[in-house]
Amino acid sequence: MKVPAFRGECKTFIRKFGVSGKSSSCVQNYLRQISKLVLFYGRSAFELSSEEVEEFLVYLRKNEPPSLSSFKHLVYGLRHLYSIYGREDMEVILPEISHPKTLPEVFSKEEVRSLLKAPGYLKHRLLLGTIYDGGLRVSEVSKLLISDVDFDRLTIHVRESKFKKDRYVPISSMLANGLKSYLNSSYPRHYLFNGKQKGTAMSVEGIRHVMRGAMKKSGIRKNASVHSLRHSYATHLLEDGLDLVSLKNQMGHARIENTMVYIHIARVSPKRGFSPLQTLYPVKEKGK
Numbered sequence: 001m002k003v004p005a006f007r008g009e010c011k012t013f014i015r016k017f018g019v020s021g022k023s024s025s026c027v028q029n030y031l032r033q034i035s036k037l038v039l040f041y042g043r044s045a046f047e048l049s050s051e052e053v054e055e056f057l058v059y060l061r062k063n064e065p066p067s068l069s070s071f072k073h074l075v076y077g078l079r080h081l082y083s084i085y086g087r088e089d090m091e092v093i094l095p096e097i098s099h100p101k102t103l104p105e106v107f108s109k110e111e112v113r114s115l116l117k118a119p120g121y122l123k124h125r126l127l128l129g130t131i132y133d134g135g136l137r138v139s140e141v142s143k144l145l146i147s148d149v150d151f152d153r154l155t156i157h158v159r160e161s162k163f164k165k166d167r168y169v170p171i172s173s174m175l176a177n178g179l180k181s182y183l184n185s186s187y188p189r190h191y192l193f194n195g196k197q198k199g200t201a202m203s204v205e206g207i208r209h210v211m212r213g214a215m216k217k218s219g220i221r222k223n224a225s226v227h228s229l230r231h232s233y234a235t236h237l238l239e240d241g242l243d244l245v246s247l248k249n250q251m252g253h254a255r256i257e258n259t260m261v262y263i264h265i266a267r268v269s270p271k272r273g274f275s276p277l278q279t280l281y282p283v284k285e286k287g288k
Helices: 004-020 025-039 050-063 069-084 109-117 122-134 137-142 173-186 206-218 226-237 244-251 254-266 277-279
Strands: 156-158 167-170
Touching: 004 025, 004 069, 025 050, 025 173, 050 069, 109 122, 109 206, 109 226, 122 137, 122 156, 122 173, 122 206, 122 226, 137 206, 167 244, 226 244, 226 254, 244 254
Parallel strands: none
Antiparallel strands: 156 167
């Protein structure tokens, strides 16, 4: 390593994040961007002046793609790093990240039907069906074990999701029957959806590849991704009458505010308002 001091800082960063329950992918994204800063100057982040950090942030703004994901990961990563080492003076120079107010892309039910029948392989059809029927994240379906599917109770056990919490999600008998046929014909090992070699998990990129192929074959031109199936799951459940708290639990959200965004997407007819006295003293029908 060109900057030896950074090795110890990385170890501390990983340990602190492990205790807080942050996902490994989140830690990797933060450290990847911090390492770019460190290698750019050839010095530890703590040896840099506030002007140097600001210059590098300007450099990222000018050279990164429109999503600015690298910029955001660097800012968040530095904020955590400086907080761990008590460097509040450096935290002050970091900009606030504004969150976009755009609503997520969702599929109509007809589009979901087209997507689920598009793949030529049964495995791929059930892969997309499992994501939609369980409202799973792509990382969750990738790590799904055969033993996580309870065919008697019609549930899937999602282990250590985004917030390191387990949850059970209900699945339909239609999906359960499809998975049984798949297991009896494809014989996956250990993971429900194997990668190129049996006994290994299907990669996240492999799942995205299946989704892109299904969208192309279906003729769907929306700016959507695998995660759009999860957004569609939430939207369709609200439209079908599921309450918000139950939806929050099924999706594994840490905060109800994250679930409430789907209220703005779902086509749900609001109930007419009424007064409490109206139900306290119901009007009796004439003749009774």
